[in-house]
Amino acid sequence: MSPSKLDSTDSFGHEEASVSCSKPENGCVDSLSIFHSEKAVEELLQQTPVAGMDEHLIEFSEALRTVAKALRRAAEGKASAQAEAAEWKWRYELERTRNIQMEQKGNNNCEMLRHWWIRSSLDNAMDMLRIMLPCLFFWEVGKEQNKRIAEARMAEQFSAEKNGDLDCERVKNSDNQSMLQNESNEHSETGCMKHGIWSHEVLRDRESDSNSNADRNKIMRKASFKLSWWCNGENGDQHKHDIVSFERGNITTAERSSKQISLKWESDPQTVLILTKPNSVSVRILCVQMVRWLRERKKLNVYVEPRVKVELLAESSNFSYVQTWKDDSEISHLHMKVDLVITLGGDGTVLWAASMFKGPVPPIVPFSLDSEHFKDCLDSVLRGPISITLRHRLLCRVVRDAAKNEYETEEPFLVLNEVTIDRGISSYLTNLECYCDNSFVTCVQGDGLILSTTSGSTAYSLAAGGSMVHPQVPGILFTPICPHSLSFRPLILPEHVTVRIMVPFNSRSPAWASFDGKDRKLLAAGDALLCSMAPWPVPTACQVDSTNDFLRSIHDGLHWNLRKTQSFDGPRDRDL
Numbered sequence: 001m002s003p004s005k006l007d008s009t010d011s012f013g014h015e016e017a018s019v020s021c022s023k024p025e026n027g028c029v030d031s032l033s034i035f036h037s038e039k040a041v042e043e044l045l046q047q048t049p050v051a052g053m054d055e056h057l058i059e060f061s062e063a064l065r066t067v068a069k070a071l072r073r074a075a076e077g078k079a080s081a082q083a084e085a086a087e088w089k090w091r092y093e094l095e096r097t098r099n100i101q102m103e104q105k106g107n108n109n110c111e112m113l114r115h116w117w118i119r120s121s122l123d124n125a126m127d128m129l130r131i132m133l134p135c136l137f138f139w140e141v142g143k144e145q146n147k148r149i150a151e152a153r154m155a156e157q158f159s160a161e162k163n164g165d166l167d168c169e170r171v172k173n174s175d176n177q178s179m180l181q182n183e184s185n186e187h188s189e190t191g192c193m194k195h196g197i198w199s200h201e202v203l204r205d206r207e208s209d210s211n212s213n214a215d216r217n218k219i220m221r222k223a224s225f226k227l228s229w230w231c232n233g234e235n236g237d238q239h240k241h242d243i244v245s246f247e248r249g250n251i252t253t254a255e256r257s258s259k260q261i262s263l264k265w266e267s268d269p270q271t272v273l274i275l276t277k278p279n280s281v282s283v284r285i286l287c288v289q290m291v292r293w294l295r296e297r298k299k300l301n302v303y304v305e306p307r308v309k310v311e312l313l314a315e316s317s318n319f320s321y322v323q324t325w326k327d328d329s330e331i332s333h334l335h336m337k338v339d340l341v342i343t344l345g346g347d348g349t350v351l352w353a354a355s356m357f358k359g360p361v362p363p364i365v366p367f368s369l370d371s372e373h374f375k376d377c378l379d380s381v382l383r384g385p386i387s388i389t390l391r392h393r394l395l396c397r398v399v400r401d402a403a404k405n406e407y408e409t410e411e412p413f414l415v416l417n418e419v420t421i422d423r424g425i426s427s428y429l430t431n432l433e434c435y436c437d438n439s440f441v442t443c444v445q446g447d448g449l450i451l452s453t454t455s456g457s458t459a460y461s462l463a464a465g466g467s468m469v470h471p472q473v474p475g476i477l478f479t480p481i482c483p484h485s486l487s488f489r490p491l492i493l494p495e496h497v498t499v500r501i502m503v504p505f506n507s508r509s510p511a512w513a514s515f516d517g518k519d520r521k522l523l524a525a526g527d528a529l530l531c532s533m534a535p536w537p538v539p540t541a542c543q544v545d546s547t548n549d550f551l552r553s554i555h556d557g558l559h560w561n562l563r564k565t566q567s568f569d570g571p572r573d574r575d576l
């Protein structure tokens with residue numbers, strides 16, 4: 001019953017009049033009035049027994065409503081106090097971590113490397129260091145130079161303003177100067193970081209040094225290539241940095257976000273890794289044809305998974321030249337040997353391929369099964385240049401409640417699609433506290449949350465109501481799964497943030513994290529998942545270019561906005 005209905009019942013006058021006449025104005029109760037009162041009550045009871053009860057019910061329900069309101073306010077207060085407390089706890093932890101970091105300054109990089117890289121072999125870490133150190137050096141030098149240029153420019157502007165004449169030409173000249181200096185910085189980064197993107201080093205196969213086998217004794221060289229940004233449909237050989245101009249307070253940018261990237265081989269690719277979807281006859285047939293062609297016509301080294309090598313040998317003993325690995329630990333060296341990865345299967349096979357590379361990923365050429373023209377296609381890929389999409393991955397780390405700081409994590413996961421934190425087999429709502437950098441975002445109460453890349457935006461996130469995003473838009477999608485709330489819309493966060501998802505201590509059940517739909521990890525109360533953009537994207541070869549491929553995949557793969565075309569006949573505007 002609505003309050004307005006209760007009010008209208010109240011306004012019925014008859015009963016009120018008969019009750020009020022039983023009370024004389026002076027307050028004395030005589031026998032006549034008692035008689036009248038009794039009579040009135042009798043009449044009241046006989047005539048409208050429910051109306052009297054209604055009054056009490058109304059009073060009672062109003063009292064209940066007041067109590068309910070008070071309870072709700074108390075619950076809301078408690079929830080916001082909990083959120084505030086959680087935020088303070090997080091800040092406190094962050095501060096504590098910073099202090100520990102300050103104390104252990106110098107040890108952290110080693111700590112990180114210990115967790116991430118020196119797992120498989122010292123060799124691997126040395127290779128990484130060899131690549132990283134000069135870049136860090138140039139990065140620091142570049143930063144310092146830019147800072148000095150900016151300071152000089154500010155001082156110049158300040159003195160010009162003070163003199164009352166802002167000399168635009170001079171500012172422009174200093175802009176040009178800084179650009180020139182930036183360019184010369186770039187050119188000085190020989191062999192390491194050209195145009196802001198890594199070019200592959202030519203690497204020696206270390207195994208061949210120790211192996212006496214004649215075949216393996218030869219030096220395997222990785223093909224080197226250069227990446228450049230296409231400019232207005234033309235292949236501009238240089239990537240121009242975005243220029244932000246602050247002249248006269250107007251901010252203008254000459255160029256925005258990433259353009260179509262082109263890969264040009266600087267030396268011929270020599271080694272190809274083929275990964276195939278298991279248990280598919282058509283894939284197996286295509287694999288046999290492709291391996292033969294790559295070896296016999298293109299004279300390439302071919303690697304396959306151990307399972308596939310067994311299948312190939314069952315087909316013919318001629319396939320003994322095909323290489324594989326015995327031990328999974330050898331997979332961590334693959335990126336140093338392989339120039340190109342070919343996947344035979346669907347999206348899941350590309351995810352599988354990406355998951356094999358815990359660091360840098362060689363260019364991937366995905367082949368669906370209807371690829372009759374694989375020879376033409378591979379010919380043009382091997383010749384180059386090819387358009388590629390750099391698909392960003394997320395780096396996910398589980399930090400246990402018992403961990404001393406957030407660098408003390410289990411083995412991190414790299415995901416190409418998404419990390420999902422859900423309720424697993426629990427029938428309770430998941431309760432997840434979400435932070436973006438240091439800011440509290442929200443509490444997810446529902447089936448869970450998806451943190452997706454833009455490549456993954458067309459997968460699980462899409463099914464949960466997230467937007468589809470072009471894979472070259474850098475960002476992290478924050479998509480709830482069945483939130484029990486009317487107002488929880490999905491978000492897209494910028495790519496530079498770290499998202500922290502924590503299972504609160506008062507959660508009724510643990511949560512489960514899964515990575516590209518695999519590797520489930522239990523998150524108990526107090527545990528957290530940290531997620532940020534990984535430094536190693538997955539370069540995938542385009543059939544046409546990033547935009548064309550993206551639009552075709554959502555049209556053909558997902559039937560996006562498929563609707564019967566409206567017929568020509570029928571009413572028109574001019575008839576109105």
Ligand SMILES: NC(=O)c1ccc[n+]([C@@H]2O[C@H](COP(=O)([O-])OP(=O)(O)OC[C@H]3O[C@@H](n4cnc5c(N)ncnc54)[C@H](O)[C@@H]3O)[C@@H](O)[C@H]2O)c1
Binds near residue numbers: 348
């Ligand atoms: N409700 C859902 O839509 C749902 C549920 C669970 C997992 N998934 C997705 O499945 C992925 C794992 O794929 P799998 O092949 O190993 O499992 P799978 O064999 O169960 O296939 C899942 C399907 O998702 C498609 N898919 C995967 N990545 C895609 C992408 N980026 N864009 C468009 N479609 C994509 C695949 O083509 C396949 O048809 C997970 O990363 C997750 O995104 C989706």
Ligand SMILES: Nc1ncnc2c1ncn2[C@@H]1O[C@H](COP(=O)(O)OP(=O)(O)OP(=O)(O)O)[C@@H](O)[C@H]1O
Binds near residue numbers: 275276305347348351
């Ligand atoms: N080389 C591999 N080894 C083990 N598992 C693999 C391999 N390649 C693919 N898979 C797994 O096989 C499953 C299916 O792969 P994929 O998505 O390629 O096939 P699909 O579902 O038939 O393709 P589509 O994307 O057209 O639906 C995925 O879960 C994937 O992880």
